[in-house]
Structures are given as structure tokens and as C-alpha cells.
Amino acid sequence: MPAPFRLLTIFLESPSFVRDIWLLLISLLLFGATLYIYVRLRSNTFRRIRHLLEERVEVKTRQLVEKNLELEQLSLVASRTDNSVLIAAPDTRIEWVNDAFLRLxxxxxxxxxxxxxxxxxxxRDIDQQVEQTLKQEHSSIFESNVTTHHPRNIWISSTLTPVYDEEARLKKLVMVDTDITSTKQLQQQIEASLKEKDVLLKEIHHRVKNNLQIIISLLNLQSGYIKDESTLKAVQDGQNRVRSMALVHEKFYQADELTEIAFGEYMEKLCQYLYQSYGDKTDRVRVLIDAGDVALDMDTAMPCGLLVNEIVSNSYKYGFPGQRSGEIRIRMFREDKTVTLDITDNGIGLPEGFSVESSESLGMQLIQALTSQLDGELSIGRENGTRFTVKFPYPKG
Structure with a gap:
């Protein structure tokens, strides 16, 4: 018989108190085993929990150290910076300011x-600025001038920043002010210097124009003593050329900005002078000008004005002989960095075989020279009159 069965038989045949003892021993043994297993399981669980807690504590500790370092750096920046810093509650009550604010x-x-x-x-007007900043939901920058309640006149550049919590509710208002007084003073000095230079430049243009006007007057006086018709016309042409240059200076000293002049207005005035110069033809010949909003600087306006003078003068002199009537059209327009000057008339046109390159006319030579000065290209058309087209780059470079 196997041993387990023999032990079971002995146990069953034993007296009752012996069986009770055996049951007690077995119960204690099972309880001890159960307790041992429970303790081991709990111990393992506790170790895992402790390990997780240690990891969390380590992470939190590291985060706190980083936060403390960040706060320390921010505190250092806020307290040591020369910029004024303040923190206000949503109702604009000031809660904190740095030393720079108190000094400023x-x-x-x-x-x-x-x-x-x-x-x-x-x-004083901060409430409107706060309202505008909150509508924009981001920082705004504005300038202020302190002229009262301060020992000196200062300019301040302020940056107002709203700070929101996780639920998008306004938490704080942060204001950072920078003293820009020295920059403003320098800017005012530069502006004053520029205004002074503008005045001087306008005075120069005015004096040059007056000097050219004196030359025109002298030529006009001299023409009274000239009997030869061809010489008289040459002097009058010279007057017109000088007048076209004088008019450029006049337009510059009358302009608000000295960098450019509206060339359409210039051509209107120039053609009025030419109208007076060729009074015997102006009742028969109309001049139409379309220049849009093209504006030119001094270096470009001068040769361009002389070009208009020469071409329009040629049309007046040669395009409408006798009692012939017609019109002269002047168009100027700009496309990207190219300006086109197009002057046409419906007169008798240029003679057959005419070549501008071989022409001995002073006017034609000037037209070529002025076109070259503008770095431009000249083309001449002969259909239904005469057309001069000059294309040149502007601004140069």
C-alpha cells in the first residue's frame, strides 16, 4: 500500500484527540504558507510602488529644480534689468514693480x-490701450512722453502683455517700459538737420532758378538788337532751353519733397512757356499731355525736360507750316523700372531719307545726347506725322 494511504489509514484509526492535533498542525501549516505567500506578494507590491514613487519624486524634484532655476533667472532679469517692469491684476491694480520702475x-x-x-x-490713457490689447489677445507696443510729474522730459516705449490661465481667463497684465529718450533726441536732431538741409536745398534751387531767369532776361534783351532772323531764332531756342532747366529748379523748390517732382505738372508748365514762345501757331496747334503720376528725380528730370523742350519745339517749328492745324500729344508712363516718353504730332512729318544720326541740326543732336544721358533708347516714327519715343530705366541701377 502506498505511503499516503497508509498515513491516511493510521490517521483515521487514531483516537479523536490525535486527529484533532493533526488537523491543528495542518491548519497551522496552511495558515503559515498562506501568510508567507501574502507577505511575499505584498512585499513585491510595496517594492514596485516604492520604486514608482521614487521615480515620480525624482522627476518632480528635477522639475522643481528647473522651475526654481528658471524663476531665479527671471527674478534676476526682472530685478536687475534697466527696463522698468510691473505686474498688474486684471483690474489694473499694480501688484509688483522692479527697482528700475522706481528709479525711472x-x-x-x-x-x-x-x-x-x-x-x-x-x-493716463492706458485703459484704452488695455482694451485694445485684450481684443487683439497679444502684446502691444506704444510710446509715451512724460512731460509732467517727472524731473525730466522722457520718452518711454511700453510693451503691454496680457497673461491668460489655462481656461483663457485674464490672469495678469505685464508692462515693460524702456527709456528711449536718447533715441528720440537723436531722431529729433536728425529731423531738424534734414529740415535745415531741405531749406538750404530749396534756397539753392531758388537761386539757381533766379540766375537762369536772369540769363533768359539778358537773352531777351539781346534779341531786341538782333536783325538776322536765323540768329534771332537761335537765341529764342536758347531761351527755351534755359527756361526748361529753370523750370526744373522751380518745381523742386516748390515741392514738399525734394527727392522727386511730378513730371506731368512740369510738362504742363513747360508747354505753357512754349505756347507763348510760338504764339503765331498756338491757336492752330493743341498740346495734349498725359503723364499719370510719373515722378522723376533731379538727375533724370533735367535731361528729360530738355528732351520734351526740343521735341515739342521741333513740332511747333517744322510740323505745321503755313496755316496747317493739328495737335501734339505727350504721353509718359512707367512700367516696372522703365519709363516711356512718347511725343507725337499729326503734322507734315519728317522729310524722306531723314536720318537722326546724320542730321546736322542742333536740336536733333541734343535729342540724341540727352537720350544717351538717360541711358535710353530713341525710336522715330513717320506715320501720320512724327513720333519720338524714348525709353529709359528709372531709377537707374
């Missing part, structure tokens, strides 16, 4: 804390 506005700290922003002189 010469105010004691105990007086500043608790004040509303608009109660400080420089922030």
Missing part, C-alpha cells in the same frame, strides 16, 4: 503698489 519714475514702492495703472501720469 522716481516713486516710492509703498506708494506704487495698489495703485491703478491710469493713476500714474505716464499711463
Amino acid at each position: 519714475y522716481a516713486m516710492p514702492k509703498d506708494k506704487v503698489l495698489g495703485m491703478r495703472l491710469h493713476e500714474i501720469a505716464i499711463y
Whole structure:
């Protein structure tokens, strides 16, 4: 018989108290085994939990160290910077300011804390700025000038930043002010210097124009003593050329900006002078001008004005002989960096076999020279009259 069965038989044949002892021993043994297993399981669980807690504590500790370092750096920046920094509650009550704020506005700290922003002189209109900043939901920058309640006149550049919490509710208002007084003073000096230079340049243009006008007057006086018709016409042509240059200087000293002049207005005035110069033909010949909003600088306006003078003068002199009537059209337009000057007339046109390159006419030679000065290209058409087209780059370079 196997041993387990023999033990079971002995156990069953034993007296009852012996069986009770055996049952007690077995129960204790099972309880001990159960307790041992439970303790081992709990111990393993506790070790795992402790390990997880240690990892979490380590992560949190590292995060706190980083946060403390960041706060320390921010505190250092906020307290040591030369820029004024303040923090206000959503109702604009000031909760904190750095030392730079107290130095900049010469105010004691105990007086500043608790004040509303608009109660400080420089922030009188801050409520409107706060409202606008909150609508934009991002920082805004504005400038202020402190002329009262301050030991000196200062300019301030302010950056107002709203700070929101995780639920998009306004948490704080942060204001950073920078003293830009020296920059403003330098800017004002530069502006004053530029205005002074503008005045000087206008005076120069005015004096040059007056000097050219004197030359025109002298030529006009001299023409009274000239009997030869061809010489008289040459002097009158010279007058017109000088007048076209004088008019450029006149337009520049009359302009608000000295960089460019509206060339359409210039051509209107120039053609009025030519109208007076060729009075015997102006009742029969109309001049139509279309220049849009083209504006030219001094270096370009001068040769371009002389070009218009020469071409329009040629049309007046040679395009409408006798009692012939017609019109002269002047168009100027700009496409990207190219300006086109197109002057046409419906007169008798150029003679057959005419070549501008071989022409001995002073006017034609000037037209070529002025086109070259503009770095331009000249083309001449002979259909239904005469057409001069000059294309040149502007601005140069």
C-alpha cells in the first residue's frame, strides 16, 4: 500500500484527540504558507510602488529644480534689468514693480503698489490701450512722453502683455517700459538737420532758378538788337532751353519733397512757356499731355525736360507750316523700372531719307545726347506725322 494511504489509514484509526492535533498542525501549516505567500506578494507590491514613487519624486524634484532655476533667472532679469517692469491684476491694480520702475519714475514702492495703472501720469490713457490689447489677445507696443510729474522730459516705449490661465481667463497684465529718450533726441536732431538741409536745398534751387531767369532776361534783351532772323531764332531756342532747366529748379523748390517732382505738372508748365514762345501757331496747334503720376528725380528730370523742350519745339517749328492745324500729344508712363516718353504730332512729318544720326541740326543732336544721358533708347516714327519715343530705366541701377 502506498505511503499516503497508509498515513491516511493510521490517521483515521487514531483516537479523536490525535486527529484533532493533526488537523491543528495542518491548519497551522496552511495558515503559515498562506501568510508567507501574502507577505511575499505584498512585499513585491510595496517594492514596485516604492520604486514608482521614487521615480515620480525624482522627476518632480528635477522639475522643481528647473522651475526654481528658471524663476531665479527671471527674478534676476526682472530685478536687475534697466527696463522698468510691473505686474498688474486684471483690474489694473499694480501688484509688483522692479527697482528700475522706481528709479525711472522716481516713486516710492509703498506708494506704487495698489495703485491703478491710469493713476500714474505716464499711463493716463492706458485703459484704452488695455482694451485694445485684450481684443487683439497679444502684446502691444506704444510710446509715451512724460512731460509732467517727472524731473525730466522722457520718452518711454511700453510693451503691454496680457497673461491668460489655462481656461483663457485674464490672469495678469505685464508692462515693460524702456527709456528711449536718447533715441528720440537723436531722431529729433536728425529731423531738424534734414529740415535745415531741405531749406538750404530749396534756397539753392531758388537761386539757381533766379540766375537762369536772369540769363533768359539778358537773352531777351539781346534779341531786341538782333536783325538776322536765323540768329534771332537761335537765341529764342536758347531761351527755351534755359527756361526748361529753370523750370526744373522751380518745381523742386516748390515741392514738399525734394527727392522727386511730378513730371506731368512740369510738362504742363513747360508747354505753357512754349505756347507763348510760338504764339503765331498756338491757336492752330493743341498740346495734349498725359503723364499719370510719373515722378522723376533731379538727375533724370533735367535731361528729360530738355528732351520734351526740343521735341515739342521741333513740332511747333517744322510740323505745321503755313496755316496747317493739328495737335501734339505727350504721353509718359512707367512700367516696372522703365519709363516711356512718347511725343507725337499729326503734322507734315519728317522729310524722306531723314536720318537722326546724320542730321546736322542742333536740336536733333541734343535729342540724341540727352537720350544717351538717360541711358535710353530713341525710336522715330513717320506715320501720320512724327513720333519720338524714348525709353529709359528709372531709377537707374
